[in-house]
Amino acid sequence: MFGIYLHFPFCIRRCKYCDFITYAGKDELMADYAASLISELRIQRRQLPSLPSQVDTVFFGGGTPSLMRSDWVESVLNCIRGEFGLAPDTEITLEANPGTLSPALTNKLREAGVNRLSIGVQSFFERDLDLLGRIHNRSQAIEAIQTAREAGFCNLSLDLMFGIPGQSLADWQANLEQALALNVDHLSLYSLILEPGTQLFNDVRDGKLEVASEELGADMYELALDTLAAEGYGHYEISNWSRGEEFEARHNKIYWKNQPYLGVGAGAHSCINDLRVANTASIEQYIERLLKASPQNASAFPAAVETIELDAYTEQQETMMMGMRLTREGVLESAFQERFGVSIYQVFPNELKRITARGLAKWRDFPDGPHLVLTRRGILLGNQVFQEFV
Ligand code: SF4
Known part of the structure; x- marks a missing residue:
């Protein structure tokens, strides 16, 4: 997507x-x-x-x-x-x-x-x-x-x-x-x-x-x-x-699934090609930069004021932090493994232990395999789960 x-x-x-x-x-x-x-x-x-x-x-x-x-x-x-x-x-x-x-x-x-x-x-x-x-x-x-x-x-x-x-x-x-x-x-x-x-x-x-x-x-x-x-x-x-x-x-x-998107306009953020890019928040500066830029030789992010390269661990943290917000589907273990070449268990063993022991999250079987999802208690205390992956 x-x-x-x-x-x-x-x-x-x-x-x-x-x-x-x-x-x-x-x-x-x-x-x-x-x-x-x-x-x-x-x-x-x-x-x-x-x-x-x-x-x-x-x-x-x-x-x-x-x-x-x-x-x-x-x-x-x-x-x-x-x-x-x-x-x-x-x-x-x-x-x-x-x-x-x-x-x-x-x-x-x-x-x-x-x-x-x-x-x-x-x-x-x-x-x-x-x-x-x-x-x-x-x-x-x-x-x-x-x-x-x-x-x-x-x-x-x-x-x-x-x-x-x-x-x-x-x-x-x-x-x-x-x-x-x-x-x-x-x-x-x-x-x-x-x-x-x-x-x-x-x-x-x-x-x-x-x-x-x-x-x-x-x-x-x-x-x-x-x-x-x-x-x-x-x-x-x-x-x-x-x-x-x-x-x-x-x-x-x-x-929520940490998939790629382009953000266009003043103050917009993009997340693409392992980069997180923030555009200038100023409307005037945004217009000025875009009026000067030409499609042939402008940089890919002509209105950017901040570009951060995302390493694999940061992407994994964000995938968990955002994905756990999805109360029905959570994070699919096989999708995580396919994307990063490692399992959730390998990357976050202690975090998993803590949130499951406290009854905040659990594994639920779906036709495509196990998903880590919030429990009702986890939904009410969601921030405590998300913070585990910050
Ligand atoms: S000021 Fe504009 S952007 Fe902010 S809450 Fe009101 S309508 Fe929405």
Whole structure:
């Protein structure tokens, strides 16, 4: 599997909890930025001849990619189709903010080839949306999902957040029930993280808001586990559920399986050819570098500010750390052995002993052989397992 991630670091305004690479008030740079994305893709196609011959997943992330004009999205997809080739069933996801999704845009995105929308709802409560600084309200969130269905999107994902200051267990249950009533295909549920430097972090630090307790956060997560299982949603990754395997996020599974991907745009990361590459986070610098570069003689990563060569042990650690997040399939021993020429037992004997003795992970037999997977206790204490492989 091979995927391309495109970062669109523009937002109408910054949410109060957000520390992503994104900017508000730079709309005048959007057109040049979209052209630069195409330029970076063309350069990489020419300068990295060993790239896979077709793309399995494309992901427009942000920022707010639903601020892109649909013809820009179409041009980017045409470029990927022409330069790389798209697999017949390519998953093409675009992250959408409900405050920006008009019926006209939704239709045009579908026509442009986007076949999956990941809608950042976060909560159906106005109080939470205000507190988080989101630009949308409850009815826009519901309308966005209904509009996407009407436009023909058969694969819809929704993000919700728990542990929001003031959110009760009953509020969280109401959010889950509302999402279920909308019959979405995929759910990503994240605990609110207070990132230093954000307004929400400062508000909590200054005593203006009280953060949810760890116990309440754990209760909310367990409520989601039980509620969604009862409704037939498969829990396939620590924070992700879907209505069947066909709706699992194929692009994100590339990250979790530590497979190759190109990251294009300001602040994007690539992981390819045993290299991890980070692009400049500055939109201006990104555009400037791409405008100067030519496909014939530019370096393969013209916007890079950091390139790290990954040794085999680092790749093995990352394969375990990310793969253990996959709650259903975990890490397949034979796939690890095939990729690295050694078994998980040989590389991580002590780590394996510790996590299995503590009941955090176990071997489970599948038709293709044993997989190391988290137990329910391991799912609740996932960080303790992931840290074993850091
Ligand atoms: S919409 Fe997303 S990327 Fe933009 S500011 Fe809000 S959380 Fe950050």
